[in-house]
Structures are given as structure tokens and as C-alpha cells.
Amino acid sequence: MTQKWNAAAALAAMGLSLTGGVASAQQKLAPKKQLTAQAPAAAEALLRTPEGYKLKETPFPDFGYMVSTQDYLNKYSDQPIFRLKTDFPTVKPKKQPDFVQKIDFRKNPKEYLLAVRDYSFDGNLPDWDPFKNTKRGWYHIPWLHPSTEGPNAYPPNGGTEGFHGLIKEAPLSPLQLGPGQKGKDGGYSVYAITLVNDMAGYTLGRMWADPNNPDPRATDRRYGGGFPPGTVFAKLLFTDAPQGDDQLPFMQNPLQWTAYITENFWKSSKRIVTKVNLLQMDIAVRDTRADGPGGTGWVFGTFAYNGQVNNPNKFLNLVPVGMMWGNDPDNKVNTTNPFPPTETKVNPDLKETVIFPSKELPPQHLGWNGRLNGPADLNTTSCLSCHNAAQYPAVSSLVPDGAVPDGGPKPPPQGGTAEWMKWFQNVPAGTSMDQRVYSTDFSFQVAIALTNFFTVKGKELQGNWASDYQLAPVPITRGFPD
Numbered sequence: 001m002t003q004k005w006n007a008a009a010a011l012a013a014m015g016l017s018l019t020g021g022v023a024s025a026q027q028k029l030a031p032k033k034q035l036t037a038q039a040p041a042a043a044e045a046l047l048r049t050p051e052g053y054k055l056k057e058t059p060f061p062d063f064g065y066m067v068s069t070q071d072y073l074n075k076y077s078d079q080p081i082f083r084l085k086t087d088f089p090t091v092k093p094k095k096q097p098d099f100v101q102k103i104d105f106r107k108n109p110k111e112y113l114l115a116v117r118d119y120s121f122d123g124n125l126p127d128w129d130p131f132k133n134t135k136r137g138w139y140h141i142p143w144l145h146p147s148t149e150g151p152n153a154y155p156p157n158g159g160t161e162g163f164h165g166l167i168k169e170a171p172l173s174p175l176q177l178g179p180g181q182k183g184k185d186g187g188y189s190v191y192a193i194t195l196v197n198d199m200a201g202y203t204l205g206r207m208w209a210d211p212n213n214p215d216p217r218a219t220d221r222r223y224g225g226g227f228p229p230g231t232v233f234a235k236l237l238f239t240d241a242p243q244g245d246d247q248l249p250f251m252q253n254p255l256q257w258t259a260y261i262t263e264n265f266w267k268s269s270k271r272i273v274t275k276v277n278l279l280q281m282d283i284a285v286r287d288t289r290a291d292g293p294g295g296t297g298w299v300f301g302t303f304a305y306n307g308q309v310n311n312p313n314k315f316l317n318l319v320p321v322g323m324m325w326g327n328d329p330d331n332k333v334n335t336t337n338p339f340p341p342t343e344t345k346v347n348p349d350l351k352e353t354v355i356f357p358s359k360e361l362p363p364q365h366l367g368w369n370g371r372l373n374g375p376a377d378l379n380t381t382s383c384l385s386c387h388n389a390a391q392y393p394a395v396s397s398l399v400p401d402g403a404v405p406d407g408g409p410k411p412p413p414q415g416g417t418a419e420w421m422k423w424f425q426n427v428p429a430g431t432s433m434d435q436r437v438y439s440t441d442f443s444f445q446v447a448i449a450l451t452n453f454f455t456v457k458g459k460e461l462q463g464n465w466a467s468d469y470q471l472a473p474v475p476i477t478r479g480f481p482d
């Protein structure tokens, strides 16, 4: 009963009725009293928007998973509703970000990384909402809302949630973050939300110019595609760890968001409203000074959250971990730092990764033989060894055989073999690791988006494409159940 009443009242407050059509101005105002009596928070939120209901603003759905409209209005209306921003620039922006022009990332890597952070924060804090950014245009990647389906589906019950647009990303292995993280049944999860700057937005606009017929050539160099120099991606990663008896000192004093996520990573498809804690921030910059040899054309960097830094602006508790622009393809030494990480072991032999140990930096496991990887990432890979494999359709797995399960006391026996080293080459920007398929130019979200789109479109058209039978697809997966 109450549910029905609320739905009708909510629609009425937005200027609509259940029978359709826009209500008159008088009707719009009428339900104020009723609403206030029944659901004060919801009523206030709605009545604050004098323009009323906004018709669907993008051709793409905003999110995939959310509590019911009634529950949102009654219980969570103090929380944001995620809106996808896809008003991409149609003309290539003229100016690259200042740091790309002014700071040499090889000479002053930390300065560069902090400048990327400041640029990504500028106008996007505290809500990480590009609609509120009055300084610069930032955008989202469309088509991350559905759960990938089929035999190769990953992650289970993924797809974005409706408070902050967080996409289900990866499980955490026990002890991955530190000695105090034993884990929970079904596993802790990592969820993330990425913003892209105007340069990236321009390329996405070309890809999605026709929202019903995306063009994968937009990110592939062979067709004149690829993200332009000055492209920046910035991604915040959140986790539901630690819970129960688990303790992680650097996760005290957390930056928390409310999110609608699965109870655990692997076993449950039931979504719950719960708090998640900021764990990591990743950035990726297309910088021509990183073009090979000795680089990929991309600079990747990461930050780890440390609540004990205790900055009043909690986003500034993100401590730089390191940066990489190449995979050090000639270095085949097979070592890993086992879980749990207790100290950050820097490998001084690497020429294309730099790590910034400091007293603020929580102990890091890093990646294979000390290459850069973040707290939520595998200790057997690196940012770029994985992102090399971003392509559509996905036919190269993200990690070499033996890279998972990760975290064990010994490095994988395959480490350093010719087959393994295929993932540690410096694949140039806009180039696919496998020439048969399109490069999504180091962006996995673009690869996931295209996979989602064509899966859904095939179903809608009730048909298949012959091209799908040419290649054996692989899941865009980072892990397997323990």
C-alpha cells in the first residue's frame, strides 16, 4: 500500500502522474503537504528542484543496479543519484594539461604524479561529480551499467551501482592489503569509478557518435584512432574491507561512500546498501614523451589511502606509490613480494618504474619483480602488463598463465619465460597486443563497454554475428575464486 502511494506521490512531485503526461503547475505544488508528512527527506530533495522532472539526458542508461525508487526516496534521499556525463566535446581540445607540457616525468616523477592528482581533483571534489565541475569538462565512459553475461562473464553480477556509478571490479585475496586482513566468506570486493578529461572525451565522442553503433576504430591507431596526447583518466577505488575482526591501520579514519554492492565478491548476487572505504587512486596519462622505445606512450600511476596522514581533506590522505611508463621488457628476474605486504621493497634495477617509499606510504606488495601495481592489484603483474591487453573483442587474457592465484610465498614458475614476457613488452599506444582485434588504447573500461553493448544488441536483434565465430573470446577477468 504505502509503496504505491509513494510512487504516485513522488511522480506527482516531479510533475508527472502515473497515467503519464506533465502535470500543471498547480498540480506540481499540490502534493507538498502530503509528502512532507510521509517522507520528509524525500520530499525536501524533490522540492528543491523547481524545474521538476528532467527527461532522460543521455542516450545511455546512467547505472545498472540500484535500490527501488521507493526505497531511495524514503531511506536514502540524502545520498546522490549517479548521472552519467557523456556530453563529449565534438572538437579536439586545443590545450593539453599544464603538467604534460611543463614537467618531465622521468626527471621529476613525483612532482608529475602530484600534478596529475591536483589536476584530477580540481573542480571534481568532494563529490567526484563532473556535473559540478565549473573548471573543466570531465566525463564518464558509457555502457558499464550491465552485468557482462555468458560463459565468460566477469565480474559476477557486475555493472555499475546507482549512488556513485561504482563498477564492480576485483576481489581482494586474503592478506593482500596487510597482515590484519584475513578476508570474509565469498571475499571482499573492490569497486571503482573513473572520470576522463576532455581529450579522452573527444575520442569517446567519436566512438559513440551514433549511440546505437559504436565505432571501435576510434581508439585504434591503424585507423587514425587513439586517445590524444594529454588524455587523463582518474579512477577512485573503494572496498568493503575491513570488516569484523579484520584491522588495517591505514584504513582507519576512512573516506566513506554509501554504495549498492553485492554482499561479497564471488558467492552472492544479493546487493546491499553499505559503506565502502577509499583504498586507492589510479591515473593514466597519454604522454608522447613516453612513446617507445623505453615506454608505451602511457604514464600510469597510483596512490594508496592512509587515514593516519590525517589530512582534513581526506582525499589528500592518498599517498603516492609510484609511476610507470614501460614494462622493462629486458628485465626477466622472477621475484614477487608475498602477501601480506610488511615492507615496500623497491627494485632499483627497473628503468621504467619508479616507486616513492615514504613514512606515510603503507607497506606495498607492488607488482612482478617490483614493477608498479596498487594495493588492490596482483603482485604478479603490473599496471601496464595488464593494460597492454585492452582490446575489442578481447582475445588476449589480461595476465599470463601462472599470474593467478597471486600472493603466494614463491613467484610463479612461469615468471620470466618467453611466453610470460609477452605481457611485459612495451606495446605502443593505440596498438593491439593481438593484431586481429581492435586496440581500445589501454582502456579496459572501453573494452568492457563495447563487449556489453554488442552482447545486449545481439540479444535485442535476436541474432549473432559471423565475426564472433572467428576468434576465441576470453573474459576480461582479473581473478578466480580462491
Ligand code: HEC
Pocket: 167, 168, 169, 192, 194, 233, 234, 235, 282, 283, 284, 300, 301, 302, 372, 373, 374, 377, 378, 381, 382, 383, 384, 386, 387, 398, 399, 442, 443, 444, 445, 446, 448, 476, 477, 478
Ligand atoms: C590484472 C589486470 C589489471 C592491473 C594489474 C591493473 N589494471 Fe587498471 N584496469 C583493469 C580493468 C579490467 C579495468 C576496467 C574495469 C575497472 O574499472 O576496474 C581497469 C581500469 C583502469 C582505469 C580506468 C580506465 C580504463 O578504462 O582502463 C585506470 C586509470 C587504471 N585501470 C589504472 C591502473 C593502474 C594505475 C594500475 C596499476 C597501479 C592498474 N590499472 C593495474 C585491469 C588492471
